[in-house]
Amino acid sequence: MTHVPAAHGRPLRDTAPAKPPGTLRPHELPGATPIIRFRGVQKAFGKQVIYEDLNLDVFPGETLTIIGGSGVGKSVMLKLLIGLLRTDAGSIQAFGQEVTTLPERELLHLRGKVAMLFQGAALFDSMSVEENIKYPLIEHAWGTEAEMDRRVDEVLEMVDMPGAQKKKPAELSGGMRKRVGLARAIAIQPEVILYDEPTTGLDPINVRRINGLILSLQERLGVTSIVVTHDMDTVFTITDRLAMVYGKRIAFEGTPEDARVADLRYLREFVQGGYGTLDEDL
Ligand SMILES: Nc1ncnc2c1ncn2[C@@H]1O[C@H](COP(=O)(O)OP(=O)(O)O)[C@@H](O)[C@H]1O
Ligand SMILES: [Mg+2]
Secondary structure, X not given: OOOOOOOOOOOOOOOOOOOOOOOOOHHHOOOOOOOEEEEEEEEEEXXXXXXXXXXXXXXXXXXXXXXXXXXXXXHHHHHHHOOOOOOXXXXXXXXXXXXXXXXXXXXXXXXXXXXXXXXXXXXXXXXXXXXXXXXXXXXXXXXXXXXXXXXXXXXXXXXXOOOOOOOOHHHOOHHHHHHHXXXXXXXXXXXXXXXXXXXXXXXXXXXXXXXXXXXXXXXXXXOEEEEEOOOHHXXXXXXXXXEEEEOOEEXXXXXXXXXXXXXXXXXXXXXXXXXXXXXXXX
């Protein structure tokens, strides 16, 4: 467990129960070094300060979930990481490269390795499913038309939507749109996938399906995942570690077991389902 100063200066209790034997998490593997590091990141929009001092490590192969009340800056964090938003100060490193000063051209290359499934899937409504998925393939010069067609077929199979190539987003349910968004995100074979609330607004069957996909991408392809969610079932199903945004920083970083016993009221309430209370607290 990584010790992070608590928002109110209270220490975290270090009494996590022993994990079942043989279940080393990616960050516990010998020699594990972060592939992503946020250090002292500051971000404000005008007078609205979102981050005062954001610090976070992400380890290769892990699924890190990000929790926190609405409007605290979870989506902003993901956008800072891929350079869709720029930091005011501090450092973000990905694959040993400083992201905060990367020129646009190299950000595009970074986004080939770190792909994002946007909140609400963010498909282009006027384009077919196939065209949506091809968009990043074309942007990253994936290959010939035939190779791209094959890749579209492949990723649609992976998200359990074979034959949906010609459909328009408007013809799809919310769950299907999220799965097409996921297919588009994984099409370019990223090493890291950022999921912004992938299960919000979905029925329980689709929630399970998306969580299963996130897990299988990690297990089969060794993908590293950062998942923003406020669904506790999702947290406890897929998480290696979780981090909580609170007080304009990451106020907690640890395993789900750590979170259950952490001596932080807002975290405990969040984990135990007191989301409403948390919002009032902010
Ligand atoms: N591009 C932007 N310009 C101005 N304000 C923004 C921008 N993006 C986000 N914000 C503000 O930053 C805050 C955090 O946003 P966000 O990260 O989307 O929250 P959440 O934690 O719910 O994902 C919100 O108050 C939002 O209005
Ligand atoms: Mg958000």
